[in-house]
Amino acid sequence: MNSKSxxxxxxxxLLSAGSVTGQKEKRGPLGRRFDLSGDDRFGKETWExxxxxxxxxxxxxxxRKPGFREEEIDAMFAGDLINQCTSSSYGxxxxxxxxxxxxxxxxxxxxxxxMAAVYLGNGFDRALAVTSxxxxxxxxxxxxxxxxxxxxxxxxxxxxxGAGAFVLSAVGRDLVRCEMPFVPVIEEVLPxxxxxxxxxDANNMGAAMAPAAADTLERYxxxxxxxxxxxxxxxxxxxxxEGSAILRDLLAVRGIDIVKNHTDCGCMIYSETExxxxxxxxxxxxSAVVLAADLLENIxxxxxxxxxxxxxxxxxxxxxxxxxxxxxGIAHLVRIRGVNRRELLHPxxxxxxxxxxxxx
Amino acid sequence: MNSKSxxxxxxxxLLSAGSVTGQKEKRGPLGRRFDLSGDDRFGKETWExxxxxxxxxxxxxxxRKPGFREEEIDAMFAGDLINQCTSSSYGxxxxxxxxxxxxxxxxxxxxxxxMAAVYLGNGFDRALAVTSxxxxxxxxxxxxxxxxxxxxxxxxxxxxxGAGAFVLSAVGRDLVRCEMPFVPVIEEVLPxxxxxxxxxDANNMGAAMAPAAADTLERYxxxxxxxxxxxxxxxxxxxxxEGSAILRDLLAVRGIDIVKNHTDCGCMIYSETExxxxxxxxxxxxSAVVLAADLLENIxxxxxxxxxxxxxxxxxxxxxxxxxxxxxGIAHLVRIRGVNRRELLHPxxxxxxxxxxxxx
Numbered sequence: 001m002n003s004k005s006x007x008x009x010x011x012x013x014l015l016s017a018g019s020v021t022g023q024k025e026k027r028g029p030l031g032r033r034f035d036l037s038g039d040d041r042f043g044k045e046t047w048e049x050x051x052x053x054x055x056x057x058x059x060x061x062x063x064r065k066p067g068f069r070e071e072e073i074d075a076m077f078a079g080d081l082i083n084q085c086t087s088s089s090y091g092x093x094x095x096x097x098x099x100x101x102x103x104x105x106x107x108x109x110x111x112x113x114x115m116a117a118v119y120l121g122n123g124f125d126r127a128l129a130v131t132s133x134x135x136x137x138x139x140x141x142x143x144x145x146x147x148x149x150x151x152x153x154x155x156x157x158x159x160x161x162g163a164g165a166f167v168l169s170a171v172g173r174d175l176v177r178c179e180m181p182f183v184p185v186i187e188e189v190l191p192x193x194x195x196x197x198x199x200x201d202a203n204n205m206g207a208a209m210a211p212a213a214a215d216t217l218e219r220y221x222x223x224x225x226x227x228x229x230x231x232x233x234x235x236x237x238x239x240x241x242e243g244s245a246i247l248r249d250l251l252a253v254r255g256i257d258i259v260k261n262h263t264d265c266g267c268m269i270y271s272e273t274e275x276x277x278x279x280x281x282x283x284x285x286x287s288a289v290v291l292a293a294d295l296l297e298n299i300x301x302x303x304x305x306x307x308x309x310x311x312x313x314x315x316x317x318x319x320x321x322x323x324x325x326x327x328x329g330i331a332h333l334v335r336i337r338g339v340n341r342r343e344l345l346h347p348x349x350x351x352x353x354x355x356x357x358x359x360x
Numbered sequence: 361m362n363s364k365s366x367x368x369x370x371x372x373x374l375l376s377a378g379s380v381t382g383q384k385e386k387r388g389p390l391g392r393r394f395d396l397s398g399d400d401r402f403g404k405e406t407w408e409x410x411x412x413x414x415x416x417x418x419x420x421x422x423x424r425k426p427g428f429r430e431e432e433i434d435a436m437f438a439g440d441l442i443n444q445c446t447s448s449s450y451g452x453x454x455x456x457x458x459x460x461x462x463x464x465x466x467x468x469x470x471x472x473x474x475m476a477a478v479y480l481g482n483g484f485d486r487a488l489a490v491t492s493x494x495x496x497x498x499x500x501x502x503x504x505x506x507x508x509x510x511x512x513x514x515x516x517x518x519x520x521x522g523a524g525a526f527v528l529s530a531v532g533r534d535l536v537r538c539e540m541p542f543v544p545v546i547e548e549v550l551p552x553x554x555x556x557x558x559x560x561d562a563n564n565m566g567a568a569m570a571p572a573a574a575d576t577l578e579r580y581x582x583x584x585x586x587x588x589x590x591x592x593x594x595x596x597x598x599x600x601x602e603g604s605a606i607l608r609d610l611l612a613v614r615g616i617d618i619v620k621n622h623t624d625c626g627c628m629i630y631s632e633t634e635x636x637x638x639x640x641x642x643x644x645x646x647s648a649v650v651l652a653a654d655l656l657e658n659i660x661x662x663x664x665x666x667x668x669x670x671x672x673x674x675x676x677x678x679x680x681x682x683x684x685x686x687x688x689g690i691a692h693l694v695r696i697r698g699v700n701r702r703e704l705l706h707p708x709x710x711x712x713x714x715x716x717x718x719x720x
Contacts (some may be wrong), residue, residue: 002430002431002433002434002456002457002458004434004484006482006483006484007483009482009483046683048679048680048683049683049685070362071362073362074362074364075551079461079463081444082677082679083443083444083677083678083679084441084443084463084465084675084676084677085463085675086675086676086677086679086680086685089554089675089676089688089690090675090680090685090688092554093554093556093688096362096553097362097553098362098550098551098552098553099551099552099553099554099690100462100464100471100474100475100551100692101439101462101463101464101471101675101690102460102461102462102463103439103444103445103461103462103463104460104461105444111460111461114460115460115475118478118479118482119478121482121483122366122369122478122481122482122483123366123369123481123482124364124366190458191435191458191459191460192458192459193456193457193458193459194449194452194453194459196453315444315445315446315449315450315461316444316446316449317442317443317444317446318443319408319443319446320408320446320450323406323408323409325409325446325450328449328450328453330449330459330461332460
């Protein structure tokens with residue numbers, strides 16, 4: 001079992017983020033934190049084009065906050081749920097930035113941050129990580145046309161209409177562009193293995209992905225010798241209520257107790273009174289907008305200081321389900337720590353982070 | 361315009377490769393070089409499962425040649441053309457190796473090598489890059505069911521039934537596992553930008569991708585100050601005959617002449633007499649098996665010593681075409697150099713490659 005995690009040899013800062021959502025998400029408990037919320041069309045004539053537009057907008061917001069021009073960004077990592085990841089390729093077409101397409105289903109946000117951290121740990125300076133999902137485009141892709149009016153299972157999750165974008169930088173002097181007491185730093189990453197526990201119910205993605213999350217967390221704790229209570233929060237995205245309960249149980253029988261500090265992006269995004277969301281939110285956009293708008297903000301203000309962000313994805317397609325295949329899951333882990341910005345800007349006061357402000 | 365290429369700070373060796381194809385590819389000029397060629401089913405009841413099986417077989421062959429166990433590999437990078445990249449997730453499910461899913465359409469082979477090179481340049485030791493395509497699964501995904509018997513346009517390319525896998529290592533002592541006069545080393549990589557020149561003809565992928573290849577090559581030559589004649593071969597994959605002609609023209613008007621040493625994997629894989637292949641081969645598997653079986657072999661034996669491998673992909677899906685969208689292209693560049701194995705094993709004789717045999 002390979003449990004080798006990666007710590008960037010120089011700090012990788014999560015400098016800024018952009019979050020764009022639809023109205024259902026706007027009505028949820030985090031609604032006021034999103035940068036922009038529109039209707040489901042975003043001025044476009046199809047849902048697929050609307051999803052692309054959300055990526056374009058989210059990336060623009062993330063770039064604008066620290067004031068970066070396109071040519072200052074070395075690469076963008078992006079992916080989504082749609083066939084051949086077209087929400088990303090059309091959405092980011094207008095940016096003249098080298099593009100590396102990812103597919104990690106709902107784990108794409110974490111996968112993008114992971115790849116960007118490796119990229120920046122090692123020579124490149126700045127990267128963008130972007131992802132999205134859209135309820136309407138995902139429903140017709142994976143389940144039924146909306147017009148069919150199919151009834152939803154209690155274990156089903158509601159695909160979030162949302163896009164999140166993140167600007168990452170390994171350049172110390174970029175810190176002066178951002179006003180925040182604490183800077184979110186990607187401390188460590190651990191890629192996930194594909195895990196298949198024989199789930200075949202396409203209406204219970206939480207159950208399909210929970211074993212992968214358990215596997216990654218178990219490998220992380222074993223590999224680093226750490227324990228769950230060392231972290232302020234272990235946040236999965238997006239197992240929903242069903243999958244979260246399974247994850248806690250799976251880890252409990254292995255002697256790992258995460259009950260006290262575990263939460264899930266899919267359980268955070270919608271009000272309990274919101275109709276039809278059942279087991280919670282899902283989709284690449286869910287963990288992306290929760291991280292962008294809520295978790296990172298709580299790190300920036302010092303409410304959270306050390307979290308494990310575990311993106312989970314289900315690696316199937318409608319055809320594979322029809323051909324009787326199981327639904328394998330995957331989970332990528334990103335550890336994000338809040339570091340006092342003043343200490344980063346004046347590294348002589350702090351030996352631990354002495355390489356941060358080299359400005360290279 | 362960001363032209364920042366990446367040179368791994370320590371050498372990344374392309375230690376071994378595995379190539380698996382169908383019968384049409386077996387009949388082509390490179391047929392005898394492939395490791396394994398089967399019928400289109402590979403013992404499975406569906407084409408999608410057959411494509412997954414080819415990935416599993418190719419990865420197994422690539423791992424077996426240098427004799428690696430799964431736990432010695434830090435990550436695998438894989439992707440394919442099928443919706444939600446399921447050929448990769450099901451194909452590689454049986455390997456207990458951290459998995460990072462990619463989507464780059466037919467550029468996936470180059471994207472995987474690029475990502476693996478960055479990964480290994482920086483702390484990780486060994487990686488696997490895998491990709492595949494299958495004529496039958498791709499046709500029903502992107503065009504028509506085979507039973508429909510649609511006629512093919514002269515500019516159309518034939519999706520290769522094939523899978524290629526590569527074992528990359530940054531560990532000097534791994535070199536003793538491989539007998540070859542020259543070791544293929546990833547010298548430099550340059551990620552591509554998405555380029556859209558308004559092509560809407562889904563039967564002319566070469567035209568859609570050629571501008572992206574031209575863009576990447578132009579950025580590479582400008583960024584590095586090199587010129588085409590410094591390389592033994594500039595090999596694109598897969599523009600086919602139509603796209604290759606367009607690429608040469610596009611570069612010629614910018615004062616860059618690649619005519620003398622340019623070739624394309626799509627033009628190499630099928631005999632000219634092979635029926636219905638028209639403009640040549642395509643699909644993720646095309647450039648992967650040509651690189652795995654032919655180009656790398658020519659580097660290992662010293663026939664080639666310095667090549668630019670440029671993977672090209674078309675970033676659309678059938679729905680986006682139906683919605684009237686253009687077909688954007690992308691091209692990722694990987695420079696592969698053959699380095700005398702004896703010099704790598706006895707670095708004291710060679711200062712330029714002195715870090716190669718550290719064996720860390």
